[in-house]
Amino acid sequence: MTKEQIITNGLTSTEVKKLQQKYGKNELIPNQKQSFLKKVIHIICEPMFLLLLLAAVIYFILGEPRDGAVMLIFVVGVISIDVIQEWKTDKTLNALKDLSEPNITVIRDGKEILIASIDLVPGDLMIITEGIKIPADGEILKASDLCIDESSLTGEAEGVWKTTIENSEFSTGYWRNDYCYAGTLVIQGSAYVLVDKIGLSTEYGKIGNDVASAPEKPTQLQKQTGSLVKLWSGIAAVLFILVGIITYFNISDHEFKDRIIESILSGITLAMAMIPEEFPVILTVFLSMGAWRLAKKKSLVRRLPSVETLGAVSVLCVDKTGTITMNKMTVCDTWSFNKEDNKLCLCEIMGLACETDAYDPMEKAMLNYCENLGILKNHLFGGELITEYAFTNELKMMGHVWKHDGEIIIAAKGSPERILTICNLSEKELKLTEDKIIDMSKRGLRVIAVGEMHVQNESEIPTKLTDCTLTLSGLIGLADPPRKSVKEDIYHCTRAGVRVVMITGDNGITASSIAKQVGMPNSENIITGDELNNMSDEELRKRVKEVSIFSRVVPEHKMRIVRAFKDNGEIVAMTGDGVNDAPALKYADIGIAMGKHGSEVSREAADLILMDDNFSVIVDTIKDGRRIYDNIRKAMGYVFTIHIPIAFASLLAPMLKISSVSLFLLPIHVVLLELIIDPTCSIVLERQPAEYDIMERAPRNSNEKILKAGTLVKSILQGIVVFVASFGMYFIILNKGIKNPEIARSMGLVIIMLANLFLVQVNSSDSVFVLQSMKYLIKDKIMWVVNIGTILGILIILYTPLNVFLKLAPLNIGQFLLSFGIAGVSVLWYEVVKFIKKIYSRIQ
Numbered sequence: 037m038t039k040e041q042i043i044t045n046g047l048t049s050t051e052v053k054k055l056q057q058k059y060g061k062n063e064l065i066p067n068q069k070q071s072f073l074k075k076v077i078h079i080i081c082e083p084m085f086l087l088l089l090l091a092a093v094i095y096f097i098l099g100e101p102r103d104g105a106v107m108l109i110f111v112v113g114v115i116s117i118d119v120i121q122e123w124k125t126d127k128t129l130n131a132l133k134d135l136s137e138p139n140i141t142v143i144r145d146g147k148e149i150l151i152a153s154i155d156l157v158p159g160d161l162m163i164i165t166e167g168i169k170i171p172a173d174g175e176i177l178k179a180s181d182l183c184i185d186e187s188s189l190t191g192e193a194e195g196v197w198k199t200t201i202e203n204s205e206f207s208t209g210y211w212r213n214d215y216c217y218a219g220t221l222v223i224q225g226s227a228y229v230l231v232d233k234i235g236l237s238t239e240y241g242k243i244g245n246d247v248a249s250a251p252e253k254p255t256q257l258q259k260q261t262g263s264l265v266k267l268w269s270g271i272a273a274v275l276f277i278l279v280g281i282i283t284y285f286n287i288s289d290h291e292f293k294d295r296i297i298e299s300i301l302s303g304i305t306l307a308m309a310m311i312p313e314e315f316p317v318i319l320t321v322f323l324s325m326g327a328w329r330l331a332k333k334k335s336l337v338r339r340l341p342s343v344e345t346l347g348a349v350s351v352l353c354v355d356k357t358g359t360i361t362m363n364k365m366t367v368c369d370t371w372s373f374n375k376e377d378n379k380l381c382l383c384e385i386m387g388l389a390c391e392t393d394a395y396d397p398m399e400k401a402m403l404n405y406c407e408n409l410g411i412l413k414n415h416l417f418g419g420e421l422i423t424e425y426a427f428t429n430e431l432k433m434m435g436h437v438w439k440h441d442g443e444i445i446i447a448a449k450g451s452p453e454r455i456l457t458i459c460n461l462s463e464k465e466l467k468l469t470e471d472k473i474i475d476m477s478k479r480g481l482r483v484i485a486v487g488e489m490h491v492q493n494e495s496e497i498p499t500k501l502t503d504c505t506l507t508l509s510g511l512i513g514l515a516d517p518p519r520k521s522v523k524e525d526i527y528h529c530t531r532a533g534v535r536v537v538m539i540t541g542d543n544g545i546t547a548s549s550i551a552k553q554v555g556m557p558n559s560e561n562i563i564t565g566d567e568l569n570n571m572s573d574e575e576l577r578k579r580v581k582e583v584s585i586f587s588r589v590v591p592e593h594k595m596r597i598v599r600a601f602k603d604n605g606e607i608v609a610m611t612g613d614g615v616n617d618a619p620a621l622k623y624a625d626i627g628i629a630m631g632k633h634g635s636e637v638s639r640e641a642a643d644l645i646l647m648d649d650n651f652s653v654i655v656d657t658i659k660d661g662r663r664i665y666d667n668i669r670k671a672m673g674y675v676f677t678i679h680i681p682i683a684f685a686s687l688l689a690p691m692l693k694i695s696s697v698s699l700f701l702l703p704i705h706v707v708l709l710e711l712i713i714d715p716t717c718s719i720v721l722e723r724q725p726a727e728y729d730i731m732e733r734a735p736r737n738s739n740e741k742i743l744k745a746g747t748l749v750k751s752i753l754q755g756i757v758v759f760v761a762s763f764g765m766y767f768i769i770l771n772k773g774i775k776n777p778e779i780a781r782s783m784g785l786v787i788i789m790l791a792n793l794f795l796v797q798v799n800s801s802d803s804v805f806v807l808q809s810m811k812y813l814i815k816d817k818i819m820w821v822v823n824i825g826t827i828l829g830i831l832i833i834l835y836t837p838l839n840v841f842l843k844l845a846p847l848n849i850g851q852f853l854l855s856f857g858i859a860g861v862s863v864l865w866y867e868v869v870k871f872i873k874k875i876y877s878r879i880q
């Protein structure tokens with residue numbers, strides 16, 4: 037096949053299939069999947085399991101195989117719950133990963149299509165453009181202005197210019213300049229590349245392995261959870277020994293062997309009640325489920341801990357164009373400099389200064405406007421394009437040199453500040469123009485100046501736009517209206533203590549006018565790019581305390597802006613879409629990339645990718661981040677609360693010299709309760725809705741402890757009351773009532789299980805009363821399943837033959853209702869506390 041044929045057709049689908057079978061996936065880092073068996077082994081090695089197994093073994097030794105078998109059945113139950121949970125988390129995380137996989141455009145079957153980079157095969161023809169990270173090694177067939185950053189491979193910071201093999205001079209080094217390498221970055225231009233090597237056979241694949249697998253540092257939350265687990269395990273260990281010793285001395289009338297076994301058994305019961313296995317589970321489950329929920333709302337989380345950071349964001353830096361505004365431009369005003377000249381002439385020059393195939397919304401608007409005036413494209417671009425002056429962020433202007441009917445015209449357009457410096461204007465004319473610019477800008481319009489220059493022959497064309505001397509044609513005012521919901525969103529951010537900072541390449545007056553339109557506080561204060569250049573970091577740090585608008589900035593400024601805020605102790609989220617935005621996105625606490633029009637490099641540097649480049653989604657995401665953090669906090673508090681009655685009961689029983697057959701909680705009952713606690717955390721508490729005032733309080737301090745003293749006191753108090761209720765009931769029935777340990781135990785157990793349901797409802801909000809929060813919980817099907825499921829579970833363990841195995845007994849209606857009532861009272865008292873708190877805060 038000739039080169040032209042390859043370029044137009046690419047591979048066929050049948051060829052692709054064969055090549056895929058032969059070469060496999062294009063993975064730079066092999067995907068290591070943990071086998072199912074390994075996972076199960078991992079779970080079995082957890083202390084909870086070893087304790088369960090130990091308890092089962094002891095029962096068998098004691099000659100009570102029935103109890104041993106029941107324990108083993110529970111082992112299977114707990115394993116299944118853990119496996120299901122891990123499987124679900126894995127599935128969620130993999131689905132998220134697939135969503136943020138990089139794509140690449142290839143030509144297959146003669147058509148341009150977008151495929152996942154992982155599906156590339158050798159022989160594929162890929163099209164690379166600015167901002168793309170090259171996914172495979174390949175030979176360059178056709179290139180225009182192609183410049184590549186190969187620092188990830190060669191360490192060379194300077195961009196490398198690439199050409200095709202015919203144009204390449206003999207190159208001696210290892211790295212060829214007619215070839216592209218996986219893992220490198222297109223910083224300019226575009227090319228057609230014939231894929232040669234994929235996956236681990238690429239240069240990057242050969243060396244990149246260990247680079248990619250650098251471990252991530254644990255976050256605040258992970259560290260705190262770690263120390264919580266350690267503390268808790270320490271306490272458990274001490275109590276384990278204590279309970280064992282006490283039991284040993286309590287039953288001095290037993291044989292030595294029995295004494296040892298009994299004391300180990302009561303120690304195990306306590307240890308099982310105290311193992312803090314829930315804490316790390318809460319973290320992974322809540323964060324991954326949170327990320328999943330965010331993905332459904334079109335914001336993709338690339339690093340899990342970002343979910344937690346989101347809730348602490350205090351400064352939100354956004355690009356104006358496209359994020360705050362719609363990026364749908366229309367020309368709404370024109371002003372021709374020369375009165376006799378009419379609008380048509382101005383617009384013709386404007387049109388000539390646009391790209392012939394415009395993709396920039398502003399240029400599209402300009403060409404549209406021309407069309408409406410009857411200046412059609414085939415007339416406009418009918419001449420010969422001799423050369424062009426490219427637009428750069430620093431220059432902020434551009435121009436085209438056209439030859440029309442033998443006449444050479446240089447048409448230029450750009451930001452007025454820059455265009456006016458190369459125009460030949462008298463002082464008076466300059467003043468007149470500047471007044472007009474201010475006038476337009478104040479209306480929130482983006483003002484573009486248009487200028488022209490005529491030369492006699494091609495040798496007189498200046499090499500740089502800045503060397504031209506233009507005649508001013510006039511000014512164009514373009515409107516880019518703010519997105520509909522932005523005003524409301526900014527209002528919510530301000531109430532939530534999140535400062536919105538606007539960053540734009542537009543001029544200050546325009547920016548300030550838009551800022552005012554969307555209700556940004558302090559919209560008169562502006563820092564311009566030039567001021568920024570002349571400012572020291574320290575000065576900038578002081579200024580950003582008040583100023584929220586940055587105008588006429590280039591992407592490189594963003595890094596300094598983020599740094600200034602971070603140095604002030606803020607948690608910064610920042611949006612960006614260009615290649616040059618990547619460093620700032622990485623540096624920000626939350627880098628936000630645009631999924632629709634952002635470059636791949638920016639997406640890779642970001643923590644969050646917005647599939648829909650919309651400001652509202654960012655605000656929603658912050659709100660969700662707060663909700664998820666709240667729920668983690670509530671769940672950790674809940675774990676404290678619910679373990680107190682269990683742990684205290686196993687601790688107190690031997691001290692009260694209760695005989696081993698009539699103990700409140702035997703190991704099976706502890707496991708039974710654990711089987712309820714896990715799903716309560718990972719299903720029920722995970723899906724708690726946001727509190728009504730979640731966006732009315734200031735962002736949390738990022739150094740704040742997950743369990744604050746207040747939460748801890750509340751959890752412990754609640755736990756103690758439930759303990760008193762359940763253990764008290766059991767104890768009274770055992771000693772004064774019907775003296776039946778099975779009945780006493782059943783009542784106590786029912787109290788804990790029902791109190792568990794009430795706890796979730798009461799702690800659903802710190803301030804709103806249960807009846808109010810029930811309103812939205814009532815609509816939630818899962819809540820119903822859990823509530824009815826628990827009650828059904830209680831009925832089954834009490835009233836079916838299972839009760840014999842579980843050492844429980846059926847309760848009569850009176851006993852059941854009494855337990856129900858006591859469970860309610862033991863938790864609902866907290867409503868009174870909420871009420872008192874409310875009155876107290878009103879008085880203040």
Ligand code: ADP
Nearest residue numbers: 356357396432433434449450451540541542543
């Ligand atoms: P923003 O950051 O708001 O998207 P840009 O960086 O795209 O702004 O543009 C900054 C300024 O550069 C604009 O206000 C305008 O003056 C000028 N400019 C942008 N695009 C063009 C273009 N295609 N032709 C001429 N001037 C342009």
Ligand code: MG
Nearest residue numbers: 357358396541
């Ligand atoms: Mg722009």
